[in-house]
Structures are given as structure tokens and as C-alpha cells.
Amino acid sequence: MSAEVRSEKTAPAPQDEVAAELAGLDALETTSERSARGRQLWRSTWPKVLAIVISIAAWQIVVETGWRPRSILAPPTEVFPALWEMLTTGSFWSQVGTTMQRALLGFAVAVAIGLVIGFAVARFAVLRAAFGSLITGLQTMPSIAWFPLAIVLFRGGDSAIFFVIVLGAAPSVANGVLAGVDYVPPLLVRAGRNMGASGLSLYRTVIGPASFPAILAGLKQGWAFSWRSLMAGELIVPIGEAGGLGTLLTLTRDLAEYAQMLGVMIVILVIGILADGVFGWANNALRRRWGLDVDHS
Amino acid sequence: MTVATEAAVALRGVSKRYPGGTVALDGVDLAVKPGEFVCLVGASGCGKSTLLNLVAGLDAPTAGSIDVEGGRAAFMFQEPALFPWLKVGQNVEVPLKLRGVGRTERRARAAELLETVRLADVADKRPHELSGGMRQRVALARTLAHDARVLLMDEPFAALDAMTRDALHDELERVWLERNLTVLFVTHNVSEAVRLGDRVILLASRPGRVIEEFEVEAPRPRRLDSPDVAALAGRVTERLKEEVRRHVG
Numbered sequence: 001m002s003a004e005v006r007s008e009k010t011a012p013a014p015q016d017e018v019a020a021e022l023a024g025l026d027a028l029e030t031t032s033e034r035s036a037r038g039r040q041l042w043r044s045t046w047p048k049v050l051a052i053v054i055s056i057a058a059w060q061i062v063v064e065t066g067w068r069p070r071s072i073l074a075p076p077t078e079v080f081p082a083l084w085e086m087l088t089t090g091s092f093w094s095q096v097g098t099t100m101q102r103a104l105l106g107f108a109v110a111v112a113i114g115l116v117i118g119f120a121v122a123r124f125a126v127l128r129a130a131f132g133s134l135i136t137g138l139q140t141m142p143s144i145a146w147f148p149l150a151i152v153l154f155r156g157g158d159s160a161i162f163f164v165i166v167l168g169a170a171p172s173v174a175n176g177v178l179a180g181v182d183y184v185p186p187l188l189v190r191a192g193r194n195m196g197a198s199g200l201s202l203y204r205t206v207i208g209p210a211s212f213p214a215i216l217a218g219l220k221q222g223w224a225f226s227w228r229s230l231m232a233g234e235l236i237v238p239i240g241e242a243g244g245l246g247t248l249l250t251l252t253r254d255l256a257e258y259a260q261m262l263g264v265m266i267v268i269l270v271i272g273i274l275a276d277g278v279f280g281w282a283n284n285a286l287r288r289r290w291g292l293d294v295d296h297s
Numbered sequence: 298m299t300v301a302t303e304a305a306v307a308l309r310g311v312s313k314r315y316p317g318g319t320v321a322l323d324g325v326d327l328a329v330k331p332g333e334f335v336c337l338v339g340a341s342g343c344g345k346s347t348l349l350n351l352v353a354g355l356d357a358p359t360a361g362s363i364d365v366e367g368g369r370a371a372f373m374f375q376e377p378a379l380f381p382w383l384k385v386g387q388n389v390e391v392p393l394k395l396r397g398v399g400r401t402e403r404r405a406r407a408a409e410l411l412e413t414v415r416l417a418d419v420a421d422k423r424p425h426e427l428s429g430g431m432r433q434r435v436a437l438a439r440t441l442a443h444d445a446r447v448l449l450m451d452e453p454f455a456a457l458d459a460m461t462r463d464a465l466h467d468e469l470e471r472v473w474l475e476r477n478l479t480v481l482f483v484t485h486n487v488s489e490a491v492r493l494g495d496r497v498i499l500l501a502s503r504p505g506r507v508i509e510e511f512e513v514e515a516p517r518p519r520r521l522d523s524p525d526v527a528a529l530a531g532r533v534t535e536r537l538k539e540e541v542r543r544h545v546g
Contacts, residue, residue, distance in 0.1 A: 018467045022415055022430075025461055029428030191378040194353055194371065195392040195443065205391065209382045290381035291425020 074259035083263030092248075096267065099234065099244040102158065106165030107226045113166060114173025114222060115215075119203065121174065122181040132178070135171050143168035143229040147236055161233035168229040169222035176218015180211025213286060220279040227272060304328040304364070305447055305479035306352060311361035312504075313347050321347040323504035324361070331366065331446070334473060334480045336494035338487055338533065340541050344505025345483040349449045352481065366479065371443035375452045377432040379424040385435050386411065386420030392442040410438040413472060430461035434468065441472070448473075450482045454489070463521060466492055470517065487537065491530045492521045499533060501540055509536055 056076050063075040074082070086092045121127045121135065143164050150160035184207050192206035234246020245268055252261035286292075306329040313322040321344040329335045337345050350356040351363055353372045371392075379388045389407040398406070411417050414434040424432055433453060440448060454462040470493065473480055484490050490497045497511040511533055515525040 015471065018464060018471075019415055022464050022468070025464060026416075026428060026431055029430065187374060187376055187378045188380065190355055191372070191374065192391075193355060195439075196369075196395040201395060205395065206380070209380065212382065289423060291423060292381075 072258055074262055078259045079262045079266070082257075082259035083266060086260060086263055095243050095245055095248050096271075099230065099246070100271075102161060102165070102234075102244065103227060103230050106162050106230065107169060107223055109162075110166045110169035110222055110226055111173050111219060114170040114218070115177060117170065118174035118177025118215075118218075119181075119208075122178050122207075123203065128178075135174050135178070138167070138171040139175055143225060144232045144236075146229075147233065151237055156238045160237050161230060164229045164233055165226040169226035172222035172225055173215070173218045176215045176221070177211060179218070180214030181207055183214060184210040213283075213290075213292075216279070216283055216286060220276075220283075223275055223279065227275065231268065303330065305331040305333070305366040306370070306481060307364045308348075308352070309362050311348075311351060311358045311363060313344065313351060313356070314359045320504035322351075322358075323506045325506055327498065327507060329447075329479055329481055331479055332477055334482065334493060334495045336482045336484060336490035336497045337500060338484060338490045338497060338537065339500030339505065340485070340502045340537060342502040342505070343500035344502075345485075345500060346451055348500075348505070349451050349481065349483055352447075353449055365447055367446045369443070369445050370447035370449050370481075371440045371445040373436055373440040373448065373450045373453045375455050377424065377429075377436040379432060379435060379439070381424055383424075384420065385416070385422050385424060385427070388424065388435060389420075389439045389442050392439060392444075396444075406442065407438075410441050411435070413441065413475075414438045414468065428461075430457055430465060433457065433465065437469070437472070441476070447479045447481065450480060452484050452486075453482075455484070455486070462489075466521070467518070469493065487533045488521055488526065488530045491515075491526050491533065492519050497529075497533055499536055499540070502544065508540060 060075050060077070063070060063073055067073070070078070117131075117135070121131050146164045146167055147160070150163045154160040154163060188206050188210055189202070192202050195205075197205045231246050234244040235250060245264055249261060249264050249268075252258070252264060306327070308325050308327040311322055311325045311327075312320070314320050325348065327335075337348065339345055347356070349372065351358050352365060353370050354365075355372070379385075380391070383391070386404070386407045389410050390403045393403045393406055408417065408420060411420055414437050416431060416434055416438070419427060419431065419435075424435065427435065436453070454465050457465065466489070469480075472478070480493075482490070482493060487497075491511075491513055494513050497513060498507055499509045499511070500506065501508045511529060513529060515523070515529065519526050
């Protein structure tokens with residue numbers, strides 16, 4: 001039957017012509033633009049450098065006005081040498097190491113829990129009805145409010161901090177997953193289902209990857225929360241000998257080493273900025289790969 | 298000779314009523330022969346897209362039955378619907394991967410399919426790096442990767458410029474002939490339907506049902522602007538306008 005249908009309509013179009021035509025159209029419509037990397041870097045860097053210079057100058061001016069004695073509010077000219085001295089001694093780096101280890105471990109566990117809960121709640125309507133608003137609610141809870149409970153439960157120490165980091169960051173990650181799943185283009189889901197994906201394979205093939213941008217935003221927020229929780233924890237939870245940047249902050253204050261105290265604050269700020277930079281870079285890389293935007297400037 | 302044994306796609310008394318009460322399709326009977334290229338045309342609200350969704354199994358009919366040769370049909374949408382997180386070649390591999398085809402074979406098949414749509418050298422590019430016409434050809438390659446006998450196409454060229462659309466008509470016709478596929482093609486462009494179809498089926502609107510069928514006698518290859526295509530397109534359009542006027546008031 002089908003062979004019969006076929007025979008009356010052979011004689012295809014002149015294929016070479018069509019091929020050439022298509023190749024021409026393709027060439028016309030695809031342009032590859034490359035921008036000068038170095039100049040772009042400079043253009044995005046100099047405003048930041050300028051902002052730092054202005055901030056430091058403002059700080060110096062405030063000190064010069066004599067608003068507070070220099071022994072209490074140290075000027076940049078004293079803080080940076082003090083900071084340099086700290087950076088060149090080994091024990092400071094082990095404090096940084098302790099803090100970063102807590103941060104990364106807590107964040108990693110929070111991400112794992114957040115992803116599992118997020119996808120479970122997104123997948124099952126019942127779970128969503130039950131826990132959806134609870135997750136959003138948890139996110140609004142200032143993490144510092146968990147510390148009294150954590151200290152009682154774990155009698156202080158690393159576990160208490162760990163507990164608060166996870167509670168602070170996991171809801172953000174879970175919320176990112178929920179937002180991502182909600183905004184997956186329905187067309188992609190239809191395409192996936194038509195290709196034979198369903199249930200778990202639909203999540204693995206379409207919904208998971210498609211929600212990645214929102215998940216990344218959730219990760220960024222989760223990191224910000226866990227970093228804050230960690231600093232708060234190191235300041236207020238008695239952790240004994242283990243130390244960390246927060247402990248160092250308390251210590252320098254107790255010893256009235258205010259230049260050093262400000263130095264530690266600068267380190268905390270720089271770590272925060274670097275982490276933010278990592279997420280910003282990841283986000284830009286993603287947008288570039290997906291072709292979501294070309295240029296925002 | 299019954300419809301059930303003969304047709305690649307058979308709809309019997311298919312109706313679709315949405316929960317809101319809208320009747321999208323009302324008692325549609327349609328049989329598409331194996332290897333046939335059937336175009337569905339109609340004004341807005343004729344349920345063209347609903348019909349394709351039902352045939353694809355993405356939605357269930359309220360009444361009637363639908364049979365598809367091989368049990369499944371590959372769907373090509375108006376948008377390419379490529380996955381931006383995958384490279385072009387990987388996109389074509391998705392249907393193969395979902396059927397459990399091994400990695401090496403997948404690669405080879407995807408390369409061959411991209412060759413078929415004359416895009417062999419873009420396998421490692423990202424979808425957004427391609428033009429609209431190229432993306433739609435990748436979507437065609439991916440649709441072919443389903444290895445389904447039946448292709449459902451929902452206005453796949455509507456968003457393209459005239460020249461690209463023309464070239465893609467030739468391409469689709471060639472692929473259809475080479476691979477001996479059955480195509481059910483929805484469009485609101487009557488000329489396109491006559492250019493491509495063996496048969497053009499006109500659907501009425503609200504509710505959607507079949508009101509007339511036109512056999513396209515013009516020999517292939519056809520041109521969009523050739524006299525016999527234009528003449529039949531004129532007749533179909535006339536009938537379509539008649540149907541649209543019925544809805545005034």
C-alpha cells in the first residue's frame with residue numbers, strides 16, 4: 001500500500017540547489033562575535049577599584065575628624081599593616097581554615113538536604129500542600145534566633161553552629177528548586193514527554209536541568225545565609241579551642257587590639273565578596289552557555 | 298478493508314471537551330494512510346493543536362478512539378523546543394537516550410540525522426548560536442530520532458521568514474519521501490498546506506470538526522507559487538472564509 005502511494009510522487013526537488021540555498025541562509029544568519037577580553041575585564045574592574053579607594057579614603061577622613069580616638073577607631077594606615085602582620089603568621093591561616101571548613105561542610109550538607117527536599121516537595125502535590133509554605137516560612141526566620149535552641153541541644157560547640165548553618169541555608173536551596181520547577185517552560189516538558197520521558201526520567205532529562213538557573217540563585221542565597229549564620233555562631237557559641245574568624249574577632253576585641261579587629265573584619269568581608277564572585281561567575285557562565293543574554297551593559 | 302487495519306493514524310468519533318465546558322473537537326473521524334502527508338487547516342478555535350496533542354498521547358480524548366501505527370508519534374512544535382543546556386548533537390540524542398540506546402550508537406545516529414538535515418558541522422554548538430531556521434532543522438532531526446513512523450507537526454515553520462520556510466518545505470518533503478514517513482501537519486497557511494500535503498483537511502471552528510477534504514493532484518515537486526497550487530489554495534481559502542463568516546453574530 002505504502003509503496004504504491006510512494007511511486008506516484010517521486011521526482012524530488014533539485015537537491016543541490018536546495019542544499020546551496022540552505023547553506024547560504026545559514027551563513028547569513030549566524031554571526032560570531034568575539035569581544036576583546038582584556039578591555040572588558042578592565043572596564044568591569046576599574047569602577048570597583050575606584051569604589052574601594054573612595055571607601056578607604058572616607059574611613060581615613062572619619063578617623064582624621066577625631067570623632068573617636070585613634071586607639072579605638074584605627075585608621076587604614078594602621079589596620080592594613082596590622083592585617084599584613086596577621087596574614088604572615090601561620091596561626092591566622094589556620095583560623096581561616098577552621099572557619100572555611102565549617103562553612104563549606106555546612107553549606108554542602110544544606111545543599112544536599114535542600115535539593116532532596118525541594119525536588120520531593122515539587123514532585124508530590126501532597127508534600128507541597130503540606131510543606132510548601134513551611135519552607136518559605138523557615139526562610140524568613142532569622143538564623144540567629146535558632147542559636148539558643150542549638151546551644152541547649154548540642155551544649156555549644158561545632159555541632160550547634162553546624163545545625164544553624166544547615167537550617168539557615170537548606171530552605172533557600174529548597175525554595176530555589178521550587179521556583180525553578182515552577183518556571184520550567186511547559187513546551188520543554190511536552191517535548192520531553194513526547195520523547196518518552198515520564199516520572200523520574202522527566203525530572204532527570206528536562207525539569208532538573210531546566211530549573212538549574214533558579215537553583216543556582218537559591219544556592220547563592222543559601223550560601224549568604226550560611227555564611228552569616230556561621231559568623232554569628234562563631235561570635236556567640238562557646239566553641240573552646242577550635243577558634244575561627246568569629247572567635248578571633250571576639251578575642252581581638254577583648255584584648256583591645258582594635259586595628260587587628262578591623263583587619264579580621266576586612267578578611268571576613270573579602271571572603272564574602274570572593275564567594276559572591278564565584279556565584280556571579282557561575283551565573284554568567286550559565287547564561288552565556290544557554291544564550292539567555294548577551295550583554296547587560 | 299477497514300480503517301483500523303489500513304491507517305497509520307485513525308481517529309474514530311474523537312471529541313474533546315475541556316473542564317471549562319469548551320468543546321475543542323466534536324466527533325472527528327480521520328484516517329491517514331501509511332506514507333501519506335495530510336495537512337489540517339482551519340481558523341482559530343478549530344482544535345488543530347488539540348487534535349495533535351491527542352494523537353501524540355499528551356492529552357486524552359473525552360470520547361472516541363485514536364490508533365497510531367507503532368503506538369507513538371513524534372511531535373514537532375512551532376518552537377524548536379531544544380534544550381539550552383545541551384549541545385545540538387546531544388539534543389538530537391535525547392530521544393535515543395530515553396529509549397536506552399548506548400552512547401556510541403547514539404553519537405553515530407545523531408550525526409547521521411544532523412547530516413540528513415544538512416547540519417553535520419554544528420553538533421558541538423549550542424542551540425542559541427544557530428539561526429531560527431537551523432534550530433528548526435535540529436528539531437526535525439530530533440523528531441526523526443524518535444524512530445516513530447508518524448510525525449505530528451504543529452505549524453513548525455510559522456515563525457520563519459518566507460525564504461527559509463520555502464527551503465524547509467523542500468527539506469521536509471525530501472526527508473518524508475526518503476524515510477517513508479506518515480505526516481500529520483497542522484498549519485493556518487493554506488498555501489503551505491497545498492504545497493506539502495497529499496490531502497488537505499479543512500476543520501470547522503468551535504467546535505472543531507472535519508468539514509471538507511481536498512485531494513492535492515498537483516505533481517511533486519511543487520512550488521508555493523505554481524498555478525495549480527495557487528488555484529487549489531484559492532478554493533480552500535474560499536471555503537475557509539465561508540466557514541469563518543458563519544461565525545458572525
